[in-house]
Amino acid sequence: MKLELIIGGRTIDAEFSMSDGTALLTFDGRTHEADISEPEPDLFVAIIDGKVHRCTIDKLPSGETEAVINGKRIPVAAYDKKHLSSKPGAGGPGSGKISLIAPMPGKVVKVLLNQGDEVAANQGVIIVEAMKMQNEVQSPRSGKVIEIKVTEGQTVNSGEVMAVVE
Amino acid sequence: MFKKILIANRGEIAVRLIRACHDLGIAAVAVYSDADRKALHVRLADEACHIGESPAAQSYLVGEKIIDAAMKSGAEGIHPGYGFLSEREWFARAVEDSGLNFIGPSSASIELMGDKTNARIAAEKAGAPIVPGTTKALTDEADAKAVAEKIGYPVMMKAAAGGGGKGMRIIRSSDEIGAAFSMAGAEALSAFGDASVYLEKYIERPRHIEIQIAADKFGNVVHLGERECSIQRRHQKVIEECPASFNDAGLRARMGEAAVRITRAANYHSVGTVEFLVDADRNFYFLEMNTRLQVEHPVTEIVTGVDLVREQIRIAAGEKLSFTQEDIHWKGSAIECRIYAEDPANNFLPSPGKITKLRTPSGPGVRDDSGVYEGWEVPIFYDPMISKLVAWGSTRHDAVAKMKRALSEYHVGGIRTTIPFFREVLEDEEFVSGGIDTGYIGRFMERRKAADPPPAEMPQEMPADIDNAGLAAAFVTALSFSRQNGSASSSTESRADQQSSKWKMAGRLTALNSR
Known part of the structure; x- marks a missing residue:
């Protein structure tokens, strides 16, 4: 299987296969071998060159995924080379619509701007509170608030779209 | 010794207190809010009493509800843990007045030591050293200089009305007193509506x-x-x-x-x-x-x-x-x-x-x-x-x-x-x-921060010497992904319950800017 892997912010094109507990991963012209077992559900033990790695794949409510290797967290992602169109677009700040997302589950304590308001880059739009801490969600660039999807007092989930800026 | 105690707290400290009760052969009564119905402290307790909605102001901070729960359960004492009501003098007094045992100091001791000025006076009387200084407001620059000389530099100028660093100035010599006095005063006035400032000894790297x-x-x-x-x-x-x-x-x-x-x-x-x-x-x-x-x-x-x-x-x-x-x-x-x-x-x-x-x-x-x-x-x-x-x-x-x-x-x-x-x-x-x-x-x-540049500055290509943890991460990521997408594996089953849509771009979403 041909994959694009993003490991700790680095992108690699790799080919992966697994047979009877032996996994092969080829990238940059080299093939690596690992003995991988799953002694407990979702706990992998990967033995690479005799070294033991206790590994877990942790999916967070925000939608991010991390590999936890001997306690060290590494952000990861994987895409099928055949279906790369499913990869989220790279269009960050700069153009088009931007969704302002709840960074954590919590309660909306204040909506600072109204629909139709102009917003400057890094200006606060909504304040979310959780665990006695308030966090201001800001617009990453200037534009116009075209939609506010939440009201004060409402609870939101992590990753929920709270407002849209164009 | 008590036969039954109510634990007026939640989380790890409630669990710690319940364990101590059980070690002593005492029955433990838990209290819980809506959000904590399935909490560990409720599971470990002998009895449990629902005391209100999730926000602490409607449950763990409502003294009457907690005392009421204790009376109903027949508990002889209330352990407040830390946080919540543990240092509220009125709560300790209410527990005492209800004939229950407050597992902590007397309400009079909490009242005395809870007030910073009173506590300072009590400590001074007891012969304990306190940070040299005065909580008396300074009248003018000359007064500030005189007090600073007496305490010895460096000194810290603080707003009498406030906290949170507002109106605070470190002063290392008498030349700095004038500017600090006017600036700290102005800052204190705008932050607290009161320009009063006082001096105490500045403790370096305490x-x-x-x-x-x-x-x-x-x-x-x-x-x-x-x-x-x-x-x-x-x-x-x-x-x-x-x-x-x-x-x-x-x-x-x-x-x-x-x-x-x-x-x-x-x-x-x-x-x-x-x-x-x-x-x-x-x-x-x-x-x-x-x-x-x-x-x-x-x-x-x-x-x-x-x-x-x-x-x-x-x-x-x-x-x-x-x-x-x-x-x-x-x-x-x-x-x-x-x-x-x-x-x-x-x-x-x-x-x-x-x-x-x-x-x-x-x-x-x-x-x-x-x-x-x-x-x-x-x-x-x-x-x-x-x-x-x-x-x-x-x-x-x-x-x-x-x-x-x-x-x-x-x-x-x-x-x-x-x-x-x-x-x-x-x-x-x-x-x-x-x-x-x-x-x-x-x-x-x-x-x-200096050792770990922000993600944008990190090299996008995998360096030749990928470390062992990175390689292991690559392996399990590939394995986990291939399982969900049902190929590449002859010895492991694919899992229908995990959706490939969960695989989203890792790293910071730019819209998540927050303080």
Whole structure:
């Protein structure tokens, strides 16, 4: 299987296969071998060159995924080379619509701007509170608030779209 | 001894208190809010009483509901834990008035030591050193100069009405007094509507050291030595140690004696903590008294062998202290890390949510005082601390090594925690050297920022020398992905319950900018 892997912010094109507990991963012209077992559900033990790695794949409510290797967290992602169109677009700040997302589950304590308001880059739009801490969600660039999807007092989930800026 | 006690708290401390009750053969009554119906402390209790909606103001902070629950259940005493109502003098009084036993000091002691000015006066009367200065407002520049000369430079100018750093100025010589007086005054006026400022001695690179005391209702007062609590973030302790890393028996004895005198002056019974600042020359100054059990009590328990909660319950029941000062010895070194549901990679943003996986450390010298379990959803309403991990070793070096090992065994899935942050701190040279003070975390964060450039500046291509952890991450990522997408694997089944749509771009979403 041909994959694009993003490991700790680095992108690699790799080919992966697994047979009877032996996994092969080829990238940059080299093939690596690992003995991988799953002694407990979702706990992998990967033995690479005799070294033991206790590994877990942790999916967070925000939608991010991390590999936890001997306690060290590494952000990861994987895409099928055949279906790369499913990869989220790279269009960050700069153009088009931007969704302002709840960074954590919590309660909306204040909506600072109204629909139709102009917003400057890094200006606060909504304040979310959780665990006695308030966090201001800001617009990453200037534009116009075209939609506010939440009201004060409402609870939101992590990753929920709270407002849209164009 | 009591037969039944109500625990007026939640989370890890409620679990700790319930365990102490069970050790003493006492039945424990839990209280819980809507969000905590399935909480660990409810599961471990003998009886449980629902006291209201999730926000603490409608449940854990409503004194009448808690006293009512205690009366209904037939409990003889109420243990407030820490936080919530533990230092509210009115609550202690209400418990006393209802004929129940408040497992803590008397309401009169809480009232006396809860007021900073009164506490300072009481400490001074008891002959304990306080930070030199005056809380009297300065009249003019000349007055400020005269007071500063008397205290000795450097001095700190503070707003009489406020806190939070507003109106605060460090003054190192008399030339700076004039400008500081007018600027600090103006700042205080705009922040608090009151330009009054006062002066106190500025302590350079202070350590925050506290003394644990235990006092019964018969006038016996014993100190159990110090805890080093200098590792603080946003004025909140994150790592505590016993003994302090400077490990000075003479200083411990002097501070201990001062703490005992202050405790006597407050006519205090129960366990409690006297906080001091210690300067680079090992002079110490009284800061305040915490009239309750402290979060960090386990480090003292491990090093002295005294169960502080058990002793606290015994004192409340009218028993004498089970030890004298001569019985208290300090063996080895203990360190505690507070595990918070916060994201250390993202400015310690709260990270409540469901714990999808939990593997806790064990083995020699490891204690995990936890309030959670696998499958528990950490609520958004309360303090983010989910557990306290404590390690003990024969020396500080050994304790640090055990803590590092324990942290590497600790896995909390589904939410982010401060575990990776502690792993970094315990590798940090300045921390390992023990030369720490309250400015440590600030300096550490600067070093960390300098060593770890933001994601945009990181190379996008995998370097030739991918490290072992990275390679293992690549393997399990590929394996996990191929399973969900049903190919490449002949020996493992694909899983229908995991959707490939869950695989989203890792890294920071640009729209997630937050403070």
